[in-house]
Amino acid sequence: MPANFGFNPADMTRFLPEILLAVFGTFLMVLDPILQKRASYAFGHLSILGLLAALGGSLAAYNNAGPAFGGMLVIDGYGTFFRVLTIAVGILTVLPSYRFLARQEAETSEYHALLLFSIAGQCLMVVANDLIMVFIGLEISSISSYIMAGYLRDDKRNNESALKYFLLGSFATGFFLYGVALIYGATGSVNLSTVRAHVLQQNAEPVLLAVAAALMFVGLAFKVSAAPFQIWAPDVYQGAPTPVSAFLSAGPKAAAFAVFLRIFYTAFEPIGARWEPLVWGAALLSMCIGNFAALLQTNVKRMLAYSSIAHAGYVLVAITARSGDGAAALMFYMASYALMNIGAFAAVTYLSGKGDRFVDVEDFKGLAKKQPMAAALFTIFLLSLIGVPLTGGFFAKFYIFRAALESHLVWLTVLGLLNSAVAAYYYLRILVMMYMHEPSEASETVEPLSTGLRLALVLPALGTLVLGIFPNWVLEFAGKSAAMIR
Amino acid sequence: MNLLTGVLFLPLAAFLVALVLPRNSGAGRTWALLSSTGIFAASLGLLAYFDRNLGGEQFGVDVPWIQSPDIHFAISVNGVSLWLILLSTFLTPICVLISWNYIKDRGKEFYAFLLLLEFGLIGVFLAQDLFLFYVFWEVCLVPMYFLIGIWGHDRRIYAAVKFFLYTMAGSVLMLAAIIYLYVRAHTFSYPAIVDMLGSGRLVFSSQEELLLFLAFFVAFAIKVPLFPLHTWLPDAHVEAPSAGSVMLASVMLKMGTYSILHYCLPLFPGAAHSCAPWIAVLAIIGIIYGALVSMVQPNMKKLVAYSSVSHLGFVVLGIFTFEQTGLDGAVYQMLNHGISTGALFVLVGLLYERRHSLEIKDYGGVATAAPWLSTVFLVTTLASIGLPLLNNFVGEFLVLQGTALANFTWTVWAAIGVILSACYMLWMYQRVFYGELGDEVKHHVPDLSPREWAAVVPLIVMMVWMGVYSQSFLPPVTRNTAIVLKQTNVNVSYRVQAPAAKSVEVAHAR
Numbered sequence: 001m002p003a004n005f006g007f008n009p010a011d012m013t014r015f016l017p018e019i020l021l022a023v024f025g026t027f028l029m030v031l032d033p034i035l036q037k038r039a040s041y042a043f044g045h046l047s048i049l050g051l052l053a054a055l056g057g058s059l060a061a062y063n064n065a066g067p068a069f070g071g072m073l074v075i076d077g078y079g080t081f082f083r084v085l086t087i088a089v090g091i092l093t094v095l096p097s098y099r100f101l102a103r104q105e106a107e108t109s110e111y112h113a114l115l116l117f118s119i120a121g122q123c124l125m126v127v128a129n130d131l132i133m134v135f136i137g138l139e140i141s142s143i144s145s146y147i148m149a150g151y152l153r154d155d156k157r158n159n160e161s162a163l164k165y166f167l168l169g170s171f172a173t174g175f176f177l178y179g180v181a182l183i184y185g186a187t188g189s190v191n192l193s194t195v196r197a198h199v200l201q202q203n204a205e206p207v208l209l210a211v212a213a214a215l216m217f218v219g220l221a222f223k224v225s226a227a228p229f230q231i232w233a234p235d236v237y238q239g240a241p242t243p244v245s246a247f248l249s250a251g252p253k254a255a256a257f258a259v260f261l262r263i264f265y266t267a268f269e270p271i272g273a274r275w276e277p278l279v280w281g282a283a284l285l286s287m288c289i290g291n292f293a294a295l296l297q298t299n300v301k302r303m304l305a306y307s308s309i310a311h312a313g314y315v316l317v318a319i320t321a322r323s324g325d326g327a328a329a330l331m332f333y334m335a336s337y338a339l340m341n342i343g344a345f346a347a348v349t350y351l352s353g354k355g356d357r358f359v360d361v362e363d364f365k366g367l368a369k370k371q372p373m374a375a376a377l378f379t380i381f382l383l384s385l386i387g388v389p390l391t392g393g394f395f396a397k398f399y400i401f402r403a404a405l406e407s408h409l410v411w412l413t414v415l416g417l418l419n420s421a422v423a424a425y426y427y428l429r430i431l432v433m434m435y436m437h438e439p440s441e442a443s444e445t446v447e448p449l450s451t452g453l454r455l456a457l458v459l460p461a462l463g464t465l466v467l468g469i470f471p472n473w474v475l476e477f478a479g480k481s482a483a484m485i486r
Numbered sequence: 487m488n489l490l491t492g493v494l495f496l497p498l499a500a501f502l503v504a505l506v507l508p509r510n511s512g513a514g515r516t517w518a519l520l521s522s523t524g525i526f527a528a529s530l531g532l533l534a535y536f537d538r539n540l541g542g543e544q545f546g547v548d549v550p551w552i553q554s555p556d557i558h559f560a561i562s563v564n565g566v567s568l569w570l571i572l573l574s575t576f577l578t579p580i581c582v583l584i585s586w587n588y589i590k591d592r593g594k595e596f597y598a599f600l601l602l603l604e605f606g607l608i609g610v611f612l613a614q615d616l617f618l619f620y621v622f623w624e625v626c627l628v629p630m631y632f633l634i635g636i637w638g639h640d641r642r643i644y645a646a647v648k649f650f651l652y653t654m655a656g657s658v659l660m661l662a663a664i665i666y667l668y669v670r671a672h673t674f675s676y677p678a679i680v681d682m683l684g685s686g687r688l689v690f691s692s693q694e695e696l697l698l699f700l701a702f703f704v705a706f707a708i709k710v711p712l713f714p715l716h717t718w719l720p721d722a723h724v725e726a727p728s729a730g731s732v733m734l735a736s737v738m739l740k741m742g743t744y745s746i747l748h749y750c751l752p753l754f755p756g757a758a759h760s761c762a763p764w765i766a767v768l769a770i771i772g773i774i775y776g777a778l779v780s781m782v783q784p785n786m787k788k789l790v791a792y793s794s795v796s797h798l799g800f801v802v803l804g805i806f807t808f809e810q811t812g813l814d815g816a817v818y819q820m821l822n823h824g825i826s827t828g829a830l831f832v833l834v835g836l837l838y839e840r841r842h843s844l845e846i847k848d849y850g851g852v853a854t855a856a857p858w859l860s861t862v863f864l865v866t867t868l869a870s871i872g873l874p875l876l877n878n879f880v881g882e883f884l885v886l887q888g889t890a891l892a893n894f895t896w897t898v899w900a901a902i903g904v905i906l907s908a909c910y911m912l913w914m915y916q917r918v919f920y921g922e923l924g925d926e927v928k929h930h931v932p933d934l935s936p937r938e939w940a941a942v943v944p945l946i947v948m949m950v951w952m953g954v955y956s957q958s959f960l961p962p963v964t965r966n967t968a969i970v971l972k973q974t975n976v977n978v979s980y981r982v983q984a985p986a987a988k989s990v991e992v993a994h995a996r
Contacts, residue, residue: 369592372509386654388628389621401662402555405669413665417658424654428631428647436635436643472552479554 014068014075014127016057017083018120024050025116032109044098044452047112051090051119058083058123071191072130077481079127081331082258085338086122089251090115092342095456096349097243103354104152104241111151115247118144122255126262131180131190134259138176138223141252142169149240149248155355161239168222168232176219182212183267195267213268213275217282220263223256225305226312227285234293237305242352242359245301246345249308250338257315261330264319265485272322279320280412286313287419294426300348301359303426304341307385310423311337314400317416321403327482329399332475336392336467340384343460347378350453351442358442364430366439367446374449375434377457382427384464387420392467399475489532490545490563493571494612496525497578497605504598515586518597522578522604529575536568541965543614543677551618557674561612564969565962566817570744573824574607574737576944581729583941584832588728588839589637596637596729599629603733610741616664617674619745620657626741627653630734638725645718645725652718656705663701667753680752680973692756699757702750703765709742712765712802713772716795723791724844728835731787735794736828740820743801747816751805752973762806769806770899773799777906781913785844786837789914790830793870796903797823797878803900804885808974812888813967814960819881821959822952826869826878829945833863836938837918840931846914851923856933860919862942867915869949871908877952 012019028046035042062080067073093115101107121140128134146169150162184190186208187198198204218229225233237245268275290310297303315337318330351367351374352358368375384393397420404413449457467474500521507513536544543562551559563571581600589596606629609622627650635646664674671679671688682688690698708715723731751758776796783789797819804816836859837852838844853860869876882904890897934942952959 372595383628389624394624398661398665402665402668405662405665410666413662414659417662418655421651421655421658425647425651428650431631432635432643432647435632436646475552475554 008068010064010066011068013064014061014066014073016061017054017087017123020054020057021050021116021120021123024053025113025120028109028113028116035109041098043107043109043112044094044101046109047094047116048091050116051087051094054119054123055084055087055091058087067129068127071193072133073124073127074129075127076484077477078258078262078327078331078485081477081481082126082254082334083123085254085335086119086126086251089247089254089338089342090119092339092346092456092460093243093247093251095452095459096246096346098452099450100241100243100349106152111148114144114148114151118148118247119251122251125255126258128259129192129262131183131192131195131263134263135173135177135180137255138173138259141255142173142223145244145248145252148244149236151241151244157239158241159239161236164232164239165236172219172222172229174219175215175222179212179215179219182208182215186212192263192267196269199267199270209271210274213264213271214278216263217275217278220256220260221282224253224260224312224315225309226282226316227289227309228282230286230289230309230312233309234302234305237308238299238302238359242301242345242349242356245305246342246349249304249345250342253308253312254334254338257312257330257334261319261327262485265322265327269322276320276322279316280409283313283316283320284412284415286310286316287416288313291419291423291426294423297426298361299359300361300364300430301345303361304344304348307423307426308341310419311341311385313419314397314416317404317409317412318400320409320412321400321407323403323407324479324483324485325399325403325406327485328475328478329396329403331478331482332399332467332471333396335474336384336396336464339460339463339467340381340391340393343381343457343464344378344385346453346456346460347374347381350374350449350457351446353442353445358440361429361433363440363442364433365437365443367434367443370439370443371446371449374457377461378434379431380461380464382430384468386424386427390465390468392464392471395468395471395475488545488547489528489535490561490612491547493525493529493532493575494561494605494608496521496528497601497608500525501598501601501605504594504601507594509592509594512593514594514597515582515589518582518600519579521601522575522582525604526575526579529572532563533568533572536563536962538565538962538965541565541969546614548614555617555668555674556672557617558615559618560614560675561609561618562614563612565964565966566744566747567611568962569817569821569959570611570737570740570824571608573740573821574604574611576948577732577736577824577828578604580828580832580941580944581732583937584732584835585727585729586937588835592636596633599632600729600733603629603633607733607737607741611744614676615674616667616676616679619676619749620661620664623657623660623741626738630730630738633730633733634722634726637727638730639727640725641721642725645721648718649722652708652715656708656715659701660705663698666698676749683753684973690754695754696757696760699750699754699761702754703746703761706742706745706750707802710739710746710798710802711742711795713768713775713795713799716772716776719795720788720791723794723831724785724787728831728838731791731831731835732828735791735831736824739794739798740824743798743805743816743820746802747805747813747967747970751970755974758806758974759808762808765806766803766893766896769799769802770896770903771799772796773803773900773903774906777903777910781906781910783910784846786834786846786914786918787831787844789846789910790827790834793830793907793910794823794827796907797827797870799903800882800885800900803896804888807885807888807892808971809888809891810964810968810971811884812892813971814964815881815884815886815888817963817967818952818956818960819878819885822869822877822881825945825948825952826866826876829866829942829949830870832941832945833859833866836934837931841927846917849918849924849927850921851919852927852931853919854923855927855931858933859931862934862946863919864915865946865949867911869953871911872904875950875953877949879953880956 125137294306384391
């Protein structure tokens with residue numbers, strides 16, 4: 001595709017968040033030798049500053065919406081929604097990290113720089129309209145997060161986590177890239193709009209196209225930890241530093257889902273009837289495996305990992321719906337999921353103590369007696385994960401299953417809803433521990449909430465409640481921008 | 487914003503205030519008593535302004551809440567829900583009174599959850615938008631879960647989790663059905679859907695209707711609870727603190743029966759009619775089975791819990807007679823059960839506070855130690871077994887009369903339940919209150935204190951009033967049930983006429 005690579009100031013505005021994130025990230029790395037440990041909080045402050053700037057940047061970019069760099073990026077409502085979401089996830093990851101890193105005596109700027117780079121990659125992914133751009137974004141995001149998963153390099157589990165994530169992750173990226181190559185072979189282009197046009201005119205070799213779609217599905221299903229490509233998630237989430245697990249379960253996942261939807265709703269939309277059964281199966285399998293395996297977990301981080309697999313299943317239901325409503329439901333779901341999940345992980349960070357010692361379900365015993373505020377906030381997240389009304393999690397599920405029923409996916413809806421009743425059990429177990437038992441060692445010794453952790457719990461809790469009581473605003477935006485994807 | 491909105495949101499406001507009260511002081515209970523009494527007074531205002539000569543919904547409020555999908559904050563009150571709301575607001579202060587000294591640990595949270603529960607319960611009875619209804623339905627679940635799980639007895643955690651999961655499993659299917667209704671009707675508004683069904687603008691195939699009916703009905707039947715879905719109830723009742731048991735038995739179970747009456751019948755009349763014989767049989771099994779199991783219980787609370795299964799069987803049976811008297815009786819029986827079983831749980835709770843045991847064998851001779859407590863208990867017992875001049879008699883009579891109109895065999899079987907209820911209640915009364923006075927009972931069971939009198943007297947007054955002069959209560963009920971019945975029958979007859987051509991085809995095929 002002929003592209004005009006001449007300098008265009010509008011392109012720069014549209015690319016502003018990535019530029020800002022990269023600049024701040026690089027600046028942080030340079031700063032490390034200068035500041036060292038003397039002002040370790042400065043790293044955190046600076047990365048929040050960078051993220052806020054990027055937030056402003058993405059809004060500025062949206063003000064000037066349109067394609068950039070010859071159609072390789074397209075800045076639309078959908079992309080901006082996810083840009084803002086991943087940046088917000090970044091902020092909510094930095095907040096609990098203050099306390100976490102201080103506790104581990106591992107405050108470096110490299111942690112924050114990697115986070116910013118990873119988010120830059122995700123921001124790029126979600127606005128990419130070109131498979132190569134998607135791939136570059138995916139790689140930037142993934143490689144940074146591989147390193148973050150192994151950030152505490154003296155910790156055995158951190159190493160295991162990073163290695164597993166890296167090996168399986170590169171495999172999946174390989175699958176994705178192979179799919180991209182085949183698409184190029186079949187259609188002669190990697191631009192999503194052009195590919196779509198070719199598919200519509202049935203210019204492309206159907207077998208090649210189907211194989212390419214399947215390969216890309218495998219790669220992306222891995223990234224969103226959907227079954228049967230979910231095996232890495234529990235080990236990685238359990239082993240990684242807790243704030244990083246929170247980040248992994250929200251940021252990269254949201255970006256990967258955004259890409260998933262964009263590719264399958266644009267380029268492969270014309271062959272929707274063929275991939276629908278594939279996604280249908282993956283959705284059901286993810287929900288069942290995630291929920292039933294979570295029932296058996298005793299480690300909270302591992303349990304949340306399985307729960308995030310199950311939630312990936314719910315989101316795949318939205319993709320299966322193949323409608324504008326489905327896309328809007330996916331956007332809303334990712335927003336409320338990111339908030340409640342990152343909040344839940346922040347609560348785990350709060351309790352876990354030095355060296356992530358207290359991460360068992362049992363360790364939450366009696367937290368409500370010792371720290372009622374923290375327990376109450378965690379309760380909001382758990383109720384939202386269950387899907388109790390007046391929380392974001394409920395509306396998110398509601399919209400997804402409505403979209404599914406509009407598309408006549410009756411069985412998937414019934415099975416999915418039954419699954420969410422099963423899920424209630426393991427979330428309730430934490431509530432039982434917090435409220436209905438005498439305090440454990442962990443709750444006895446836990447320190448009062450620090451400012452960063454307090455914010456990391458209060459902000460997502462407020463967000464969860466707002467999405468649960470006044471979802472209009474977000475929903476309207478999602479509906480409007482979902483209609484523009486095609 | 488009218489009186490009804492006020493009555494709905496006052497408990498929520500009281501809950502929020504309770505949250506910021508200082509911990510570990512008496513402030514929680516004082517606030518709860520004051521606010522819940524105030525809410526009761528406000529709901530009496532509702533009664534005063536309710537136009538008894540008018541059928542249908544009153545005090546309607548309809549405010550758009552979410553644009554897409556079109557969800558409204560739509561509430562109104564009718565002749566049936568009016569009484570159920572009054573029942574909730576009436577019992578909440580009583581629950582506060584009986585928990586006054588009993589709840590020592592984390593009192594503030596206890597009363598906060600009680601107020602939140604009141605909010606949810608009122609909401610369920612008021613909602614006119616299916617989505618809003620579901621929201622309130624689930625909102626009730628959370629405070630009750632905590633009430634049982636934190637302040638309950640030994641096996642409280644098991645009971646609380648079982649309660650939550652049972653209800654949740656039922657309600658997710660209802661959610662699926664609600665969404666399906668929306669997809670078909672493009673509205674969540676209950677009156678609009680009933681109207682569309684009545685005028686034939688919305689028609690379900692009989693298979694669709696049956697599945698939708700079952701999705702709703704199972705959720706409600708779990709809540710009622712209808713045999714064989716009742717197994718969560720004895721656990722929840724026995725383990726809950728007294729106040730929790732009272733709210734659970736008196737009001738929460740009515741969520742199920744009210745919803746069957748209000749939703750299942752007018753929305754899916756065809757399926758309701760065709761399932762009626764099956765449901766009636768289950769209800770009768772529940773009546774007799776509940777009574778028989780009550781009879782062998784060594785634990786007082788469990789006995790009362792199983793007696794609830796039996797009593798609620800009458801309510802369900804009355805609803806599925808599709809007779810005016812049957813429906814009236816069912817509604818009246820809901821209220822009666824709320825008052826008399828609520829009172830039984832209150833009194834059993836008072837005994838437990840004194841003797842710290844729920845086992846019948848640990849008692850005996852209480853009548854000597856605490857004569858007034860025994861008298862009050864006796865009146866309640868007699869009310870519960872349906873003695874004329876006390877409330878349950880009226881309800882049971884109407885239900886049996888309605889059943890006789892529909893199917894006389896059912897009446898015979900159901901009447902056995904009435905006899906059995908006399909057996910188990912009187913037998914328990916005899917073992918607990920008469921007989922030899924043990925040392926434990928003698929020293930630890932004082933008579934009623936003024937605070938306890940304050941909790942018990944209103945209940946006794948209501949039992950007598952409802953038994954002697956049911957005219958104070960029944961006319962608005964009748965007006966509303968007549969409408970329900972009319973909607974049900976109109977919708978049925980429409981369906982019978984419209985696909986006439988189809989039935990001819992079927993006849994040919996045979």
